Amino acid sequence: xxxxxxxxxxxxxxxxxxxxxxxxxxxxGPNGTTFVSSGIPxxxxxxxxxxxLGSLVMVMEDADAPHHMLLLRNFMSQGLVHKQPLFYASxxxxxxxxxxxxxxxxxxxxxxxxxxxxxxxxxxxxxxEHDPSNDKKLRIAWQYEKxxxxxxxxxxxxxxxxxxxxxxxxxxxPLERQFFNGAHVDCVSIKDLTNFTLLQDQCATFLAxxxxxxxxxxxxxxxxxxxxxxxxxxxxxxxxxxxxxxxSLKSMAQSSNAVVVVTFPSSLPSPSCSKRLQHMxxxxxxxxxxxxxDKEMEKLLTGYKDMVGLxxxxxxxxxxxxxxxxxxxxxxxLKLEKRRFLVLECLNQAPVxxxxxxxxGKSGGCSGSTKAGPLEF
Amino acid sequence: MEPQASNLLDEALGFHGHANPGRPxxxxxxxxxxxxxxxxxxxxxxxxxxxxxxxxxxxxxxxxNHPFAHYDRxxxxxxxxxxxxxxxxxxxxxxMLMCQCPDDGKIPQFxxxxxxxxxxxxxxSLHPDSKNFVTIMIDDVSLFEVAANGSSNDVLDFMHYCLTxxxxxxxxxxxLDHKDIYLDGEKPILILEMEYLADILIKVEPLAxxxxxxxxxxxxxxxxxxxxxxxxxxxKIRNFHFRIKENSIEYFYPGTKAW
Numbered sequence: 001x002x003x004x005x006x007x008x009x010x011x012x013x014x015x016x017x018x019x020x021x022x023x024x025x026x027x028x029g030p031n032g033t034t035f036v037s038s039g040i041p042x043x044x045x046x047x048x049x050x051x052x053l054g055s056l057v058m059v060m061e062d063a064d065a066p067h068h069m070l071l072l073r074n075f076m077s078q079g080l081v082h083k084q085p086l087f088y089a090s091x092x093x094x095x096x097x098x099x100x101x102x103x104x105x106x107x108x109x110x111x112x113x114x115x116x117x118x119x120x121x122x123x124x125x126x127x128x129e130h131d132p133s134n135d136k137k138l139r140i141a142w143q144y145e146k147x148x149x150x151x152x153x154x155x156x157x158x159x160x161x162x163x164x165x166x167x168x169x170x171x172x173x174p175l176e177r178q179f180f181n182g183a184h185v186d187c188v189s190i191k192d193l194t195n196f197t198l199l200q201d202q203c204a205t206f207l208a209x210x211x212x213x214x215x216x217x218x219x220x221x222x223x224x225x226x227x228x229x230x231x232x233x234x235x236x237x238x239x240x241x242x243x244x245x246x247x248s249l250k251s252m253a254q255s256s257n258a259v260v261v262v263t264f265p266s267s268l269p270s271p272s273c274s275k276r277l278q279h280m281x282x283x284x285x286x287x288x289x290x291x292x293x294d295k296e297m298e299k300l301l302t303g304y305k306d307m308v309g310l311x312x313x314x315x316x317x318x319x320x321x322x323x324x325x326x327x328x329x330x331x332x333x334l335k336l337e338k339r340r341f342l343v344l345e346c347l348n349q350a351p352v353x354x355x356x357x358x359x360x361g362k363s364g365g366c367s368g369s370t371k372a373g374p375l376e377f
Numbered sequence: 378m379e380p381q382a383s384n385l386l387d388e389a390l391g392f393h394g395h396a397n398p399g400r401p402x403x404x405x406x407x408x409x410x411x412x413x414x415x416x417x418x419x420x421x422x423x424x425x426x427x428x429x430x431x432x433x434x435x436x437x438x439x440x441x442n443h444p445f446a447h448y449d450r451x452x453x454x455x456x457x458x459x460x461x462x463x464x465x466x467x468x469x470x471x472x473m474l475m476c477q478c479p480d481d482g483k484i485p486q487f488x489x490x491x492x493x494x495x496x497x498x499x500x501x502s503l504h505p506d507s508k509n510f511v512t513i514m515i516d517d518v519s520l521f522e523v524a525a526n527g528s529s530n531d532v533l534d535f536m537h538y539c540l541t542x543x544x545x546x547x548x549x550x551x552x553l554d555h556k557d558i559y560l561d562g563e564k565p566i567l568i569l570e571m572e573y574l575a576d577i578l579i580k581v582e583p584l585a586x587x588x589x590x591x592x593x594x595x596x597x598x599x600x601x602x603x604x605x606x607x608x609x610x611x612x613k614i615r616n617f618h619f620r621i622k623e624n625s626i627e628y629f630y631p632g633t634k635a636w
Contacts, residue, residue, distance in 0.1 A: 031450060240527035244477055247441075247523050251474035254444050271561040276519060278412055279555050314412065320450040322418050323621050326590050 024164040025082030026053075026220055031320035036084070036220050036259055037166035039074030042344035044166050046332070047316055048325060051075075051259045051283060053220055054212075055317040056250040058281035060266035061227065065289030067309040067334060068263040070342055072224050074169050075261055077102040077179075079222040081167055085184035087206040087223045089199065091232035095187040098226075103169035104176055106341065170340045190225070191232050196245040203249055210256040221258035223249075228264040239273045246280055282317035287334070301333075302348045309334040311344060385628035386422065389598035389615040390577060404549050405540055407575035409556040409568075414594035416581035417442075418621055420516055420553050424448070425457045427512040427549070428467060434510035436462075437469045437499055439492075441520035445470050454623045467507075469499055478525050489525065489535045497542060511548035513539055518554040522567070529567040540574065556580070576601050584618070592618045596628070 027035040027049055035050035044050040051057050061068045079086050080102065088095055188202055203223060210221045229242055246262065253260045266274045266286070278284055288310040290297070298304045311332045316325040332344040390406070406423065410416030427436050440448070448470075449459045462468035471492075478488040500511055515521060515536075522532050536552065543550040552571065559568040572578060580597040588594070598615045618634070620627045627634070 240523065243523045244526065247520060248475065248477060254474065272558050272564070275412070275555070275558045275560075276523065279519060279558065284412075318415075320447050321454075321623065322415075322421055322451050323623055324415070324588070324593055326588050326593070 023082075023219065025079075025084055027165050033319050034220070034257070036082075036222070037078050038071070039076075039078030039166070039169060040071070040342050040344065041166045041168060042332075043071075043311075046313065046327065046344065047283065050166070051261070052317045052319050053257045053259060054254050055259060055282035055319060056246070056253055056280065057259060057261045057283040057285070057317075058277060059261065059263040060278070060284070060286035061263050062286075062288045062309070063265055063267060065287070065309060067287035067289060067311075069226070070171075070308075070334065071285070071287065072226055072261065072263060073102050073171075074342060075222065076224050077105070077169055077175050078167060080175060080179045080183050080185070081105055082220075083183065084219055085186075085206070085209065085221045087186045087188070087203065087221070088226070089188040089190045089224070090226040091189070091191045091230050093189060093191060095189050099180070099185065099187070100174060102175040103171045104173035105167035106170055107173070168341050171336065171342065172340050190228070195238075196241055200245055200248060204252055207252045207256045207258055210258045212255055212257060219257070221256070223253070223258060223260040225260070225262045228262050229269055230265055231268065239269060242269070243273065243276055243280075246277060250280055250282075278314070281315060282319065284313075284315035286312045286314060288312065300349060303333070303335070303345070306335050307333040308336055384626075385615070385617045385630070386419070386596065386598070386619075386626075387426070389596075389600060389617075391600060404576040405543075405574055406549065406551045406577045406579065407571050408551070408553045408579045408581065409572075410553065410581040411555060411557040411583070413583040413588065414581050416553055416579070417516070418619070418626055419579055419581060419596070420514065420551065421448070421451055421455060422626060423512070423551055424452060424459075424468075424514065425455050427510075428457055428462055431510045433504065433507040434512070435467050435469070435503060435507045437471065437496055437511065437513045439471050439473055439513070439515045439521070441473045441524060442516045444474060445472065456624070471495070473521075473524060476524060486531055486534075489531055493535060493538050496539065500542065500546065508546050509548065511543065511546055512551060513543060513548070514551040514553075516553050518552050518567070518571070519558055529564055533567055533570055536571065536574075591620060591634070593621050594619060595631070 025036055027037075029035045029049045029052065034053045035044075036053060037044050037050045038047070059068045059071055076086055076088065076099075088098065090098060092098065186202070186206060188199065190199060193199060206221065206223065210219070228246075249260055249262075262281075264274075264277060266278070268274075269277070290304075290307055290309055294304075301307075311334050313327060313330045313332070316327070318324060329346050331347055333347055335343050335345055337343045408416040408419050424436055424438070427434055438448075445459070445463075452459045459468050459470075463470060496513065500508060503511070518532065518536075521535075522529055525532050536550075539550055542548075554568060554571065556568065559565040578599040578601075580599075581594055582597070583594050584592055595616060595618050600613060600615075617628050617630050619629075620634075
């Protein structure tokens with residue numbers, strides 16, 4: 001009896017993740033939610049599609065390493081590539097300078113070299129010439145490709161329907177100017193902020209353009225706030241104001257087509273305040289640095305040398321549903337593929353020699369656990 | 378089995394075999410959850426239970442956490458149309474998302490008094506038959522504190538007032554709070570006092586071994602009303618596991634479910 005009951009009630013419609021044709025930056029998810037990409041393809045996959053519109057994403061920083069900046073950069077770049085308006089606040093004196101460090105999407109050449117391992121040979125060229133379906137236009141485009149500006153190339157690469165929704169970002173190349181052309185980017189410094197009214201008003205005006213009531217296919221907006229409540233901001237004695245600012249930011253985001261990403265050092269505010277912030281988050285991530293020369297860890301984990309840090313997923317936004325998303329594993333290693341592209345990988349435990357529980361250890365390597373420890377087996 | 382099958386949670390709450398099946402009368406139910414496991418499930422369950430228990434029952438919901446659409450979608454999957462109940466004046470959704478106590482040095486009491494008067498007004502305007510079937514719910518208390526600029530004492534006072542109001546009408550008061558906020562606490566007074574006042578305390582925790590696909594967490598229900606002879610079970614503290622689905626929640630004793 002219980003089996004049949006399980007079958008009936010565990011039915012859930014499998015909503016296909018469809019990218020809406022008018023807006024490549026949006027993807028429809030289950031339960032009437034819409035996703036925007038986090039800018040990291042792996043993270044999108046893990047979170048079930050990306051960040052939900054109307055959700056508050058909080059990233060707990062590691063005091064020792066700026067890994068949260070990696071997440072922020074990709075998030076912001078992805079927004080600019082999709083021509084989504086961006087609001088950025090940071091405690092630095094010149095927040096606009098940060099835009100110069102944003103990564104560029106994987107270039108067409110990279111893409112091609114990945115898609116077609118061999119460069120087009122002479123035969124290809126010939127068949128291209130003899131193929132009646134290849135008209136003159138295409139040949140011109142082929143020959144003069146280097147003269148065609150980046151936007152067209154990007155469009156052509158995105159026509160391959162591979163990276164419409166989420167791009168790979170090359171951390172070594174700064175985001176090209178053309179993505180800033182006509183882009184709506186607000187930059188605000190939260191250094192020496194004495195009260196939150198101004199920042200709150202700025203966020204409110206920014207979010208007002210994405211109000212859900214006005215039109216259905218309005219573009220999505222992104223708000224990125226870096227190092228909220230860091231010492232530079234000098235509001236350590238204003239915890240309740242801080243909390244109520246985040247609360248109102250969350251409420252505003254809930255009624256608009258926007259995603260808010262806030263990174264904060266979780267150890268700086270008082271423990272209860274930090275917990276409150278974590279509770280407010282719809283999606284809660286944390287980044288951790290890994291020590292450079294940890295021999296024991298190196299023995300334990302395969303690929304330890306390529307790791308730059310660890311990403312923990314504590315909570316995934318569950319809008320309009322009560323069913324939690326249970327991940328296979330909550331700890332992922334942050335790696336730089338070819339020193340350029342940010343990828344996330346499950347931790348792989350290397351086989352321990354001479355240990356009796358060898359097979360056991362291997363199978364338990366990626367088991368999910370929600371304890372906040374950096375590594376769990 | 379009864380036609381309206383009651384589950385372990387209902388049993389633990391005393392719905393099972395109670396004089397008024399489907400609702401705990403004149404009680405304070407406190408739900409405590411933590412970061413890993415959300416207690417919202419229990420809240421959704423109680424909304425549904427309260428609304429279907431009696432044709433005149435009324436729920437007054439103070440929402441600090443999510444907009445109406447969120448609850449509406451969830452409850453619809455559970456088989457309860459909140460929008461319709463709202464139109465029938467059986468579900469009062471008080472949207473507190475953007476409400477913030479004015480931070481101009483004034484004490485937040487005025488703000489809270491206004492809120493309380495609103496609730497009181499709602500109850501007094503109800504049909505006399507409904508008055509004894511009112512449930513007031515708060516989702517969640519920690520955000521309420523933030524909205525009140527951190528003056529926990531005033532929030533506590535507000536809850537006292539609400540409790541007095543509900544006991545006057547023999548109705549129910551349900552509050553959700555996050556226990557882990559107060560653990561390393563400077564101000565645990567709020568949660569301690571609420572725990573003391575609560576007639577039924579529901580703790581929502583993850584499994585000690587971490588979350589699993591099949592078991593989403595465990596519930597510990599402490600029912601302090603054991604002197605009530607109508608409650609069939611003499612067990613004071615019950616502990617069981619649950620698994621959340623879109624349209625229902627499965628409750629089972631540890632180890633009794635095999636997939």
